Amino acid sequence: MTALERVQATLAGTHRDRLANQPLLMSFAVAYHGVPYWEYVSDYRVLVAAQLRAAEDFGVDVVTCCSDAWREASDLGAELTYYDHEPPGCTRPLLTERADLVKLQPVEPEAGPRMIDRILAVSDLADALRGQVEVDGWVEGPVSQATNLRGLTDFMLDTKDDPGFVDDLMDWVTDLEIAFARAQIRAGADVVGVGDAASSLLPPAFYEAHVVPRIQRLVAAIRDGGALVRLHVCGDTTHLLPYFADLHADIIEIDSLVDLAAARQRLGADVTLLGNLNPVAAVQDGSPDTIVEGLRACYEVTGPRYIVGAGCEIPAATPPQNLMALAEFARSVS
Numbered sequence: 001m002t003a004l005e006r007v008q009a010t011l012a013g014t015h016r017d018r019l020a021n022q023p024l025l026m027s028f029a030v031a032y033h034g035v036p037y038w039e040y041v042s043d044y045r046v047l048v049a050a051q052l053r054a055a056e057d058f059g060v061d062v063v064t065c066c067s068d069a070w071r072e073a074s075d076l077g078a079e080l081t082y083y084d085h086e087p088p089g090c091t092r093p094l095l096t097e098r099a100d101l102v103k104l105q106p107v108e109p110e111a112g113p114r115m116i117d118r119i120l121a122v123s124d125l126a127d128a129l130r131g132q133v134e135v136d137g138w139v140e141g142p143v144s145q146a147t148n149l150r151g152l153t154d155f156m157l158d159t160k161d162d163p164g165f166v167d168d169l170m171d172w173v174t175d176l177e178i179a180f181a182r183a184q185i186r187a188g189a190d191v192v193g194v195g196d197a198a199s200s201l202l203p204p205a206f207y208e209a210h211v212v213p214r215i216q217r218l219v220a221a222i223r224d225g226g227a228l229v230r231l232h233v234c235g236d237t238t239h240l241l242p243y244f245a246d247l248h249a250d251i252i253e254i255d256s257l258v259d260l261a262a263a264r265q266r267l268g269a270d271v272t273l274l275g276n277l278n279p280v281a282a283v284q285d286g287s288p289d290t291i292v293e294g295l296r297a298c299y300e301v302t303g304p305r306y307i308v309g310a311g312c313e314i315p316a317a318t319p320p321q322n323l324m325a326l327a328e329f330a331r332s333v334s
Contacts (some may be wrong), residue, residue: 001016002133004134006018010272010304011305018330018334021307021330022060022134023313023323028313032054036084037085041067058324061330062133064136065122065125067118068088073149076149078093093148098158101165101169107176108179122184127188134191135190136193136230138193138194139193140177141196141199141218142177143196143211145173155198178222181218181227185222185226191229191230192229193229193231194219194231196211197232197234200234200255207243212246216246216247228250229251231244231252233255236257236258241262256278260298273306274308277295278311282310284322288325308330
């Protein structure tokens with residue numbers, strides 16, 4: 001059974017050979033491959049080599065092209081600072097004033113130096129794996145990308161002072177992310193991750209009225225393009241769980257800050273959940289035995305529509321035997 005078939009069986013609630021094992025490997029893959037982070041995010045060939053090595057050595061069912069949240073913003077003109085041991089950061093938001101939005105010129109994904117680098121990574125991984133391991137493209141969600149362009153503090157103030165501007169900004173970035181997702185699907189992505197971390201900071205009423213329609217549009221475009229959708233929202237999203245099922249994502253990652261039983265109850269038995277071990281306390285600092293115990297508890301709570309993983313990305317300092325424990329548990333459950 002290929003990784004994609006295994007996930008499709010999980011989504012459908014039909015027979016599979018074992019659980020899918022899909023931890024998010026970014027910092028760990030970089031450290032394990034022994035390269036500086038700036039090189040990993042700047043040269044798709046390095047990312048491809050690191051992902052293939054990690055997938056082979058640790059029995060992972062997915063390779064991800066998620067590396068940092070700044071590819072789109074960088075191609076739009078944002079200035080980044082690159083580091084050896086962590087993802088790049090933005091020196092200064094592009095939209096220092098709301099009026100700056102009308103000056104922002106869209107960039108075709110194939111014409112953006114950092115976006116095309118991710119597209120090339122998807123293509124090389126798809127060619128190398130030929131469907132045996134899932135290839136995960138990645139885009140930012142409407143809130144995440146809006147905060148990247150506007151700055152987190154100003155964006156949050158805008159939600160109170162000028163929600164109309166926020167709608168315009170999120171519409172603009174949603175169009176960009178749809179184009180970027182479609183380019184990755186054409187390159188061979190089986191799944192497209194949608195990272196929308198800053199959503200966890202929004203109140204439910206604002207999320208329902210302003211964010212849900214944009215994510216629904218993005219999710220629909222990805223699924224219409226032939227790929228699955230993996231929704232990744234960091235932080236405590238307990239207050240947003242009632243709306244997640246309406247987004248129609250195929251896989252929803254549940255952060256360790258959220259009670260997994262509550263997530264299952266709110267989202268229903270038909271939604272496939274991924275997670276939600278604490279990446280540091282349980283995975284990095286635990287032992288293979290405690291990790292297996294934790295995953296077994298997750299599985300007992302979620303039932304069969306479950307994918308093995310942590311609540312967020314696996315830390316760089318995680319002992320290799322701890323990461324291998326995820327694969328061992330996945331193989332033990334059919």
